[in-house]
Amino acid sequence: MARVKLQEINKVYENGFHALHDINLDIDDGEFMVLVGPSGCAKSTMLRMVAGLESVSDGELSIGNTVCNDLAPKDRGIAMVFQNYALYPHMTAYENMAFGLETAKKPKEEIEKRVQEAAELLEITELLSRKPKQMSGGQRQRVALGRAMVRKPDVFLFDEPLSNLDAKLRVSMRMRISKLHQQLKSAGNPATMIYVTHDQVEAMTMGDRVCIMNKGHLMQVDTPMEVYNNPKNKFVAEFIGSPSMNMLFGQLQKRDDSLVFHIGSSDFVLPGDKQTQAALWEDRHVFLGIRPEHLELAEDGETNTLAATITAVEELGSEKFIHTHVYGHDVICKLMNNEKQLKAGDTCLLRLNMDKCHLFDESTEFNIFYNK
Numbered sequence: 110m111a112r113v114k115l116q117e118i119n120k121v122y123e124n125g126f127h128a129l130h131d132i133n134l135d136i137d138d139g140e141f142m143v144l145v146g147p148s149g150c151a152k153s154t155m156l157r158m159v160a161g162l163e164s165v166s167d168g169e170l171s172i173g174n175t176v177c178n179d180l181a182p183k184d185r186g187i188a189m190v191f192q193n194y195a196l197y198p199h200m201t202a203y204e205n206m207a208f209g210l211e212t213a214k215k216p217k218e219e220i221e222k223r224v225q226e227a228a229e230l231l232e233i234t235e236l237l238s239r240k241p242k243q244m245s246g247g248q249r250q251r252v253a254l255g256r257a258m259v260r261k262p263d264v265f266l267f268d269e270p271l272s273n274l275d276a277k278l279r280v281s282m283r284m285r286i287s288k289l290h291q292q293l294k295s296a297g298n299p300a301t302m303i304y305v306t307h308d309q310v311e312a313m314t315m316g317d318r319v320c321i322m323n324k325g326h327l328m329q330v331d332t333p334m335e336v337y338n339n340p341k342n343k344f345v346a347e348f349i350g351s352p353s354m355n356m357l358f359g360q361l362q363k364r365d366d367s368l369v370f371h372i373g374s375s376d377f378v379l380p381g382d383k384q385t386q387a388a389l390w391e392d393r394h395v396f397l398g399i400r401p402e403h404l405e406l407a408e409d410g411e412t413n414t415l416a417a418t419i420t421a422v423e424e425l426g427s428e429k430f431i432h433t434h435v436y437g438h439d440v441i442c443k444l445m446n447n448e449k450q451l452k453a454g455d456t457c458l459l460r461l462n463m464d465k466c467h468l469f470d471e472s473t474e475f476n477i478f479y480n481k
Contacts, residue, residue, distance in 0.1 A: 113134075119168055130326050290302055350400060419452065
């Protein structure tokens with residue numbers, strides 16, 4: 110295992126495109142770090158720099174106690190699992206897993222032991238004599254994972270390894286990879302894992318911490334629940350969560366002794382603990398963010414409510430998503446399915462749980478209530 114550290118890392122291509130900007134990221138020994146962001150945010154570029162497949166334009170990249178800027182990939186103690194498996198089609202699963210060890214001139218007995226141990230852990234022992242064309246996508250990905258494991262690397266690198274699998278297999282494989290990380294830790298051989306995905310569900314369910322990226326910049330690095338409950342900026346708030354956090358654009362105004370969020374003809378009183386934090390934004394425009402589960406159906410006369418027109422209803426069994434239109438904004442409310450039946454065209458009142466709201470500066474998009 111090894112600590113991976115990126116200090117002031119930049120990547121600039123020959124055509125002048127600046128892909129990564131001043132990246133500072135410290136990944137602990139044995140940590141499972143997930144890099145997540147939209148397509149084109151340079152998360153795979155950053156992973157390939159750790160692997161040595163992309164050069165570092167500026168800054169320092171180290172694995173363990175070794176600076177790796179100019180170190181060849183084979184000397185970095187890493188193993189990579191790719192999106193497309195990259196298995197040799199003419200070799201069996203055993204031969205694919207053993208190939209790297211044979212190239213490294215490892216003893217035959219050691220190769221046999223490592224392959225069998227990895228196959229048992231990944232539950233693919235019965236597949237060792239099969240060739241890739243005789244296996245399903247999930248089985249091939251487990252063989253690719255086994256090929257990485259037998260090398261006993263300091264760092265595992267995963268580049269969107271599940272994106273070619275169907276939805277059911279993705280769930281199964283992400284649980285298997287998470288379980289593998291825990292098993293290695295329990296056995297006293299913790300593995301540092303860096304996992305790239307654009308799927309926020311994978312990020313939220315697999316990572317010890319998640320690193321959220323956008324346009325080559327780090328937006329926030331923290332535990333999954335911390336980025337969900339305490340997003341640093343508007344991008345993180347909208348990117349993490351499904352459905353996305355609702356955003357309303359309005360103004361902070363003073364009403365008597367209270368600060369309120371004003372939109373249209375509605376006022377929403379900020380909770381007492383947030384009044385002081387938001388005082389500097391009085392009379393300024395802000396975005397109010399609130400997650401779909403923090404909206405409820407309300408009755409006439411209740412406070413902190415919005416009149417909404419329902420545009421669509423998504424029934425999902427135990428819950429449903431109510432899509433509404435409010436003051437020119439699309440707002441989604443997440444309800445349990447035992448609540449009253451609603452349909453497109455109906456009107457309703459939505460109550461905002463203001464204790465759970467976030468306010469984002471109009472220009473910087475920073476979360477006014479961010480507390481780290």
